[in-house]
Amino acid sequence: MTVTIYDVAREAGVSMATVSRVVNNNPNVKPQTRKKVFEAIERLGYRPNAVARGLASKKTTTVGVVIPDISNAIFAEVARGIEDIANMYHYNIILCNADKRKEKEIRVINTLLEKQVDGLLFMGGAVTDEHLQAFKTANVPIVLCATTDENGVIPSVDIDHEAAAFDAVQALINEGHTRISMISGTLQDPAIGFARFQGYKRALETAGITYDEDLVRIGNYRYESGTEAMKYFLGLANRPTAVFAATDEMAIGAIHSIQDSGLKVPQDISVISVDNSRMASMVRPQLTAVAQPMYDIGAVSMRLLTKLMKKENVDHAKVVLPHEIVKRQSVSAR
Structure with a gap:
């Protein structure tokens, strides 16, 4: 049977509110009580219900990422930058491959929003009117990653x-x-x-x-x-x-x-x-x-999104990162 917060509270001899405070890292719990709760959690194998916690806090600590081609090493490097910063700020990632198809991109965007993600990173191709319409229905921040919209309305991180x-x-x-x-x-x-x-x-x-x-x-x-x-x-x-x-x-x-x-x-x-x-x-x-600084594009995009999700001040919503030429052996003088 599923172990509930009630079972943990009874095992530890504390209230459900106390268990909730321990699980959510609330500092207002005595060390001895915190130890008892953690021991009860370990004995019972309790895992907090993320859905229930999300409903209570109206936050899921989850970010949706739309990637155009998961087999492309370029986008994999961007995703790595996204994940590293997401972990730093305690967000989980739902990564969705869209196969560079507009209809699938729109469907994935809507699916992620239905799953109540706290924010959305859209990576890839052209941002069309259909994309903009889907974004307008979102009540969470959206950042374009490795792409931009023509009018520069949506926050973005890319090169020139x-x-x-x-x-x-x-x-x-x-x-x-x-x-x-x-x-x-x-x-x-x-x-x-x-x-x-x-x-x-x-x-x-x-x-x-x-x-x-x-x-x-x-x-x-x-x-x-x-x-x-x-x-x-x-x-x-x-x-x-x-x-x-x-x-x-x-x-x-x-x-x-x-x-x-x-x-x-x-x-x-x-x-x-x-x-x-x-x-x-x-x-x-x-x-x-x-x-292209692909890792940095992913990392900066995720950091920008965390600021927007936390309603922090953002000086530049359109970030353009520098590029450089790496000389190797495929070019020579005419």
């Missing part, structure tokens, strides 16, 4: 994706490359995909290089789309001397297509990306990439 792409392409231009292709993410994603595409175009424009739409292919952020896009570039009469890929996975796909064709990286074609996941140092040659 346009600036990151600009810096990546500028690095290629500084090495003498002028025929630079891009393997882009979806342009329907304004926060990441379109922002990185705009950074690519702005870098070309700043350097006085004419934009050529034949040098752009749209991928889906994954390895296979990188291999296919690179095959297309290799088939051009005037192929590119450098490739900017919007993610490490697509960049690695591009490297493998180049190598499969008998060409070399970076001697024949240079490759650079944005992300700097663990895979960037595993591929050969090692991939030069713009590093």
